[in-house]
Amino acid sequence: VSRPSDSVPELVSRAREGDPRSVARLISLVEQGSPDLPAAMAALAETSGRAHVVGLTGPPGVGKSTTSSALVAAWRRAGLRVGVLAVDPSSPFSGGALLGDRVRMSEHALDRDVLIRSMAARGHLGGLATATPQAVRVLEAAGCEVVLVETVGVGQSEVEIAGLADTTLVLLAPGAGDAVQAAKAGVLEVGDLYLVNKADHEGAAGVRRELRSMISMTERRDRAWQPPVLLTVASRGEGVEEVVAAVDRHREHLRTSGELGRRRRRRATEEIEAVAISVLRRRWRDGAGEQSLAALSALVVAGETDPWSAAARLLD
């Protein structure tokens, strides 16, 4: 941030006008955990929380990119400004990913009202869990009314994304990702909508039936919402309007039931904690002297103190 035109206030002001390059620069600050990040986030607080955040997850091969693209098209037809974060939880921070990773979504390439960003989110500061909400804030400042966070289902990421989104879509397909895989991944508890994509393939009705039965037997986090299981053929746009309508119904449910506030407060709590912990960790690691983490670690190794007493002294 050396050129005056690239100062945080300038970037934020231009991002608010929807300038894609400034949006990209701000998301890069998030990815890099830049020292400018606190200032940027302070400037973005005002517009925060404006978008409905939709998470899309599922195992590889079920058609996530195609479904994302079809959903973006549907929201654009409804006149909404759309942000897309394609998160790869298994990559280290890329830093260099460009806004307009448009190859993946060529049909929206020339649309100024679609802001697309790839993010690699395995890094410092809790990775996906803290980078994503901050990137969402950037897109909200740029006027996005809906932000789609797409992530491939690997390890814990499906369940993690459910903690970050207002509405979580779980995508499955006959063969590639069936109901049993969903159970293993732990998404039966957290999905707000289930999509069985490639519904023109054999076995789609079976996956739907299985899924409904397994969901009915699962203790879910929001008992007041019965998640629909919808059939789609995203490559031909079939069923996509129904998905958009179901997202709207879920959004309405979130508002009227108070669940939206609960989810967002929980998210904010986790974000504040993660930031506080990262600040403390840096302070602790940089510390010197008798009460420093390094000195206390040496005492623990020598058997002169224990981790609990050492932690108490560290916190003094």
Added chain:
Amino acid sequence: VSRPSDSVPELVSRAREGDPRSVARLISLVEQGSPDLPAAMAALAETSGRAHVVGLTGPPGVGKSTTSSALVAAWRRAGLRVGVLAVDPSSPFSGGALLGDRVRMSEHALDRDVLIRSMAARGHLGGLATATPQAVRVLEAAGCEVVLVETVGVGQSEVEIAGLADTTLVLLAPGAGDAVQAAKAGVLEVGDLYLVNKADHEGAAGVRRELRSMISMTERRDRAWQPPVLLTVASRGEGVEEVVAAVDRHREHLRTSGELGRRRRRRATEEIEAVAISVLRRRWRDGAGEQSLAALSALVVAGETDPWSAAARLLD
């Protein structure tokens, strides 16, 4: 801890005499994250660091239990008192697991110098990463000179265990867990010894060759140690004495190179941090008033502040 005979000082004193029941009770305190834990750990500091901690990991089906049992037998022949922690990283805290989970290791069932404990370690306080070293301290107090921590390789646990052990053994077998799987699990960087078990099966020599070649191309955490790749048939005890000898050589290398101190300080650092963070988290979640985490979260959701400013206020 209501009966006077079950007070922490009593338990620690009886564990020092090698009483299995007291060892079991203390490890239960660890699993449960008991309020008595700080007092117990303070009492255990003195004997901490006495055992050589050996981690054993590998994918399912390679013969981990058989290998553990054969290693315990070899250490017993050498006259050592042995502790075994069988950690299941995917289970929630069991709490009720009994010391002397002896069915798995029936040959050592009547041996008072072998203390065996199953631990389920997905819970509060960082799970495996913080529960394991505390359980190791209990076994050290009971006089164990070597502690074997056995964990099934799932997700991040292989790499996690390498952070907890002095010497990490990675177990593979022809077919079940080959060199490519090792690369995927990230264990090429962290193993100090590689065992190709079921060496009487076809393909063992190939796995060994592949493994050696992949290790030679991998940037490893301790460049001064070239990890041997040994062949074993644990079910018949073949190659096990060579493994014990290789562990001894590695232990000697750790001492003379200064790596032992570096690893243990790093481990103590992470343990102190984890404890401090858990203490803070509880304090934050229980807090009330204007600067409480709950109040700050509501402000973030309302767009009146951002997570960075909120974290700074929380830390004030």
